[in-house]
């Protein structure tokens with residue numbers, strides 16, 4: 001129940017500039033579509049409101065696919081949150097994560113700053129180190145909690161949990177193999193977000 005939660009955890013939504021009426025961003029770092037009805041040749045069609053699943057890029061930043069009039073665009077979640085709540089990014093600046101975690105796109109964790117400040121953040125928080133960490137072939141960083149023990153090696157964690165789940169999902173649901181990568185990225189987003 002919303003009124004039982006402390007106000008600090010209440011999620012606030014704002015329209016994303018340039019996507020008003022289509023998508024909104026929240027101060028918790030989530031993106032959702034807006035319920036809307038569109039006139040078509042045969043009458044009208046209603047698009048429902050829903051949370052947009054994010055994917056993780058190789059640089060560990062989260063992206064979402066936004067669609068309008070049949071055309072899609074891949075957008076970085078941290079930029080959408082800042083554009084909605086703070087405004088456009090000033091020239092020469094970029095979005096920085098205060099705690100150095102690119103998976104943490106809550107508004108309180110974001111700020112506009114210069115690239116050099118962002119690099120300092122990265123070295124303080126070890127993001128640079130992370131980019132050299134071992135990765136699965138899909139580019140997911142092999143750190144907890146995205147690690148499972150390989151059955152043949154009981155001492156070491158060495159397999160990508162996200163890709164392992166995706167393989168199981170594809171096998172179980174008899175999905176096309178081509179969907180596996182997107183499913184793996186989605187699992188990876190969930191695993192890393194739950195850990196944040």
Ligand SMILES: [Zn+2]
Pocket residue numbers: 136137138139140160161162163164184
């Ligand atoms: Zn993986």
